[in-house]
Amino acid sequence: MTRLVLSSRNKGKLLELQRMLATIAPHIELVSVADFPEIGDVEETGSTFEENALLKAETIAMKTGLAAIADDSGLCIDALNGAPGVLSARWSGEHGNDRANLEKVLKEMEEVQPDKRQGKFVSVVALALPDGRTEICRGEIHGDIRYSPVGDGGFGYDPIFQPDGYHVTMAELSADEKDRISHRGRAMRAITPVIAELLSE
Numbered sequence: 001m002t003r004l005v006l007s008s009r010n011k012g013k014l015l016e017l018q019r020m021l022a023t024i025a026p027h028i029e030l031v032s033v034a035d036f037p038e039i040g041d042v043e044e045t046g047s048t049f050e051e052n053a054l055l056k057a058e059t060i061a062m063k064t065g066l067a068a069i070a071d072d073s074g075l076c077i078d079a080l081n082g083a084p085g086v087l088s089a090r091w092s093g094e095h096g097n098d099r100a101n102l103e104k105v106l107k108e109m110e111e112v113q114p115d116k117r118q119g120k121f122v123s124v125v126a127l128a129l130p131d132g133r134t135e136i137c138r139g140e141i142h143g144d145i146r147y148s149p150v151g152d153g154g155f156g157y158d159p160i161f162q163p164d165g166y167h168v169t170m171a172e173l174s175a176d177e178k179d180r181i182s183h184r185g186r187a188m189r190a191i192t193p194v195i196a197e198l199l200s201e
């Protein structure tokens, strides 16, 4: 078995990637960074999703001596010149306060006309090997920003994001359907064969 460390402490993300890897790379044992308590949180100091994902994956690979995978994600809105972008998790000033972050975006978008409300969710996944090699995959989903939140599934900005081709928000989709079309699902599916190839038995 080859061990691969996932930077996230989120059980849902771990299980999802485990499922994807099981079919094409059963020799890989995915573990969470939570199993390495000596590694604290890696600060996201980069100005792009790529920089932050790489920073996290490389730091964990260096500290554990194992291959590591990390993701960074966020919402980019055209009318706000790409904001909140890499600052999505702390847009309101308070890290991880989903409701306050969403309210701030709605306020900033109050005067924006219906045909100017496009945005996208971005997820960048980085793989770092202990020998210094790295790989990056990006997934995106485009849509419109609603005027008010609807739905209670998902998290973050899901209640105000309506994917292109849908009449409901991301927070009204089932977890399976969200995974199928989401930025993170796409990036994770893209990196899976890369992991299988680089982490051979």
Ligand code: IMP
Pocket (backbone or CB within 6 Å): 044, 071, 072, 073, 074, 075, 088, 089, 090, 096, 098, 101, 121, 154, 155, 156, 157, 158, 182, 184
């Ligand atoms: P990260 O943990 O630095 O990747 O933070 C990403 C932030 O972007 C989250 O806190 C959310 O605010 C937002 N975000 C990322 N992915 C999603 C999603 O799938 N739905 C809603 N919000 C998301």
